[in-house]
Amino acid sequence: MKPAAFDYIVPGTVGEAVGALAEAGERARILAGGQSLILEMRCRRCLPELVVDINRVQGLDRLRVEDGGLQVGALVRHRAFESPRVAPGPLGRLLSRTVVNIAHPPIRALGTMxxxxxxxxxxxxxxxxxxxxDADIELRGRAGTRTVAAHDYFHGPHRTECRxxxxxxSVRLPLLDDTVGVAFVEHRRTRAGFAQVAVAVALTVLDGVITQAFIGLANAADRPVRAQVAELSLIGAEIGASLCGPALFGSAHFYPDSLDGHPFGHAARIAAEGDADPCARPYADVEYQRQVVAVLVGRALCQAASDRQAHAGHDGSAGEWR
Ligand SMILES: Cc1cc2nc3c(=O)[nH]c(=O)nc-3n(C[C@H](O)[C@H](O)[C@H](O)COP(=O)(O)OP(=O)(O)OC[C@H]3O[C@@H](n4cnc5c(N)ncnc54)[C@H](O)[C@@H]3O)c2cc1C
Structure with missing residues (x-):
């Protein structure tokens, strides 16, 4: 199908773009990579009267490390994150392991974070x-700029704090130091489909003891959520060296039962039963979705611990965890 008729402008500055948005309000849509918007317009699920194409706005493609964070401009394409060198240390590894799960190369070449x-x-x-x-998302309107923490930003499917x-x-992601191990684990029903569930983990481990944990879940609720109860259950937990074997940490066949009595198995169940709030899907009821969350959180925690070990030796701490 073809989109309905719309007006189209190509501003050269952020000021011009937000000026146009201020006048048109809900009748306008920003066009960035177009990988979601154009499809929605063609299916006539989205009918903007004005499309504000920001692709020629100077400076929005900026990607740089500053003040302890990676600053990602609104025009930085998914593709930019394919190399782990996009950010120093664990953050670069996490972003590069995440991005390969997004669609396929032509979409990653145009779509933006x-x-x-x-x-x-x-x-x-x-x-x-x-x-x-807990990234910061910078929103700009005619009245000025405000920064919203990611946990306050998402309101529900296709509903956010952005007016x-x-x-x-821009989006600001905090840098992670070398005591952090990271993982991104996802299950898709088809090769190019969206995630059934996806899990991002960053674990700080010192001498085999977890001192900080971040667990982000996609498609485990009506919006992305942080598994905060599971994270808390991990603080102070000794994960032990016996589980460091590549057979388990790298395993794609991990189930929480394999870690009965281990903090990872416990956290995986808490994430599934307490933090996640899955919706029933045509292909999976709520209980099945919870089981997928438990399995993937367990796998992601194992992989993050393995990642931490593989890159150990930079923090100067003693013992097997270095
Ligand atoms: C076949 C296919 C498979 C896909 N698979 C995946 C997948 O597995 N995982 C995944 O995450 N995504 C997937 N996508 C979506 C893809 O990642 C899009 O690139 C992304 O969702 C939107 O980014 P965009 O830059 O293309 O935004 P656009 O399509 O240009 O815009 C999307 C929406 O965001 C608004 N918008 C865009 N930029 C801004 C801005 N700076 N400020 C305010 N509003 C803005 C637009 O107005 C519009 O409403 C897939 C898309 C396709 C077509």
């Missing part, structure tokens, strides 16, 4: 990372 957060599909991978790491008169100008 900011566009994905703006679109707010509950299964979008960047949502799990943004909420898991129709505002646009996302």
């Amino acid at each position: 900011a566009g994905s957060l703006a679109w707010a599909h509950p299964a979008a991978e960047w949502g799990a990372v943004a909420v898991g790491l 129709p008169q505002e646009m996302i100008t």
